[in-house]
Amino acid sequence: MLDTLPNLSAVAATQNRPPVLQVDHLNLWYGDAHALKDVSFDIYPSEILAFIGPSGCGKTTALKCLNRMHDGTRDVRIEGCIRMDGEDIYGPDIDPPLHRRRFGWVAQKPNPFARSIYENVAYGPRLHGLVNGRAEMDAHVETCLRRAGLWDEVKDRLYKMSGDALSGGQQQRLCIARALSVNPEVLLMDEPTGSIDPVATALIEELMLDLSRDHSIVVITHSMMEAKRIADRVAYFHCGELLEIGPTEQMFNAAQTDKARRFIAGQFG
Numbered sequence: 001m002l003d004t005l006p007n008l009s010a011v012a013a014t015q016n017r018p019p020v021l022q023v024d025h026l027n028l029w030y031g032d033a034h035a036l037k038d039v040s041f042d043i044y045p046s047e048i049l050a051f052i053g054p055s056g057c058g059k060t061t062a063l064k065c066l067n068r069m070h071d072g073t074r075d076v077r078i079e080g081c082i083r084m085d086g087e088d089i090y091g092p093d094i095d096p097p098l099h100r101r102r103f104g105w106v107a108q109k110p111n112p113f114a115r116s117i118y119e120n121v122a123y124g125p126r127l128h129g130l131v132n133g134r135a136e137m138d139a140h141v142e143t144c145l146r147r148a149g150l151w152d153e154v155k156d157r158l159y160k161m162s163g164d165a166l167s168g169g170q171q172q173r174l175c176i177a178r179a180l181s182v183n184p185e186v187l188l189m190d191e192p193t194g195s196i197d198p199v200a201t202a203l204i205e206e207l208m209l210d211l212s213r214d215h216s217i218v219v220i221t222h223s224m225m226e227a228k229r230i231a232d233r234v235a236y237f238h239c240g241e242l243l244e245i246g247p248t249e250q251m252f253n254a255a256q257t258d259k260a261r262r263f264i265a266g267q268f269g
């Protein structure tokens with residue numbers, strides 16, 4: 001692919017390490033509709049990879065394949081291979097719930113539980129038995145809220161306030177804290193700033209840059225400016241195909257395909 005062209009040194013550095021995920025000739029059908037067509041790409045440690053492309057081109061569908069979120073959806077057929085640390089994630093030795101726990105998922109619309117702030121973060125680790133005892137849980141909740149940049153704003157109302165009573169931007173950071181609470185390796189974010197204001201967006205973007213030191217992040221965005229600000233690499237999807245993938249600077253300055261160039265320039269989509 002186009003990754004081999006001269007690129008930013010930071011991007012090159014992330015690719016010196018083996019990929020966390022390797023997507024190889026992935027095809028997906030919803031019934032008869034061929035939604036992903038021969039999609040191949042890698043995800044490297046500590047990188048932010050942005051998926052861009054027109055509505056309906058398969059970005060969310062591709063993201064959901066990575067953590068097997070299509071499992072149990074009727075009439076979905078998947079072909080091809082996705083490897084995580086070299087192992088086929090659809091292979092017989094994979095336990096789907098355990099696989100899913102290696103990922104944090106953040107949706108466009110913040111969706112905290114109608115429970116306390118504390119409970120929103122403690123729920124996952126308790127369910128999976130990741131933390132022993134109250135003191136350890138308290139410390140874990142604090143760490144997750146700090147990493148999500150929310151601790152100082154909520155530390156005095158952890159038990160009193162319901163997660164869904166926070167502002168939209170705060171709710172999204174709470175959802176990020178919740179996603180982090182099960183110690184995922186990869187964060188999958190489907191338009192995480194799509195429904196929040198510019199100030200809250202700036203906070204979340206900063207947070208993503210910070211979190212990418214310890215996690216790979218795949219983020220879907222409709223904002224070209226956002227992709228430019230935060231992504232190491234950009235993948236352009238079009239009608240179910242991954243038309244082009246490359247370092248952000250290259251995609252924005254010298255995309256190889258006419259469709260990607262026109263989309264990035266805001267000429268359609």
Ligand SMILES: Nc1ncnc2c1ncn2[C@@H]1O[C@H](COP(=O)(O)OP(=O)(O)OP(=O)(O)O)[C@@H](O)[C@H]1O
Nearest residue numbers: 030033035053054055056057058059060061062073
């Ligand atoms: N559960 C489903 N059943 C049937 N078709 C689906 C399903 N989910 C998505 N699709 C179809 O698959 C195609 C890709 O959808 P997808 O949600 O991946 O697009 P997207 O690129 O994320 O779009 P957007 O930018 O609008 O979120 C679309 O034609 C969509 O209608």
Ligand SMILES: [Mg+2]
Nearest residue numbers: 059060061190
């Ligand atoms: Mg989508």
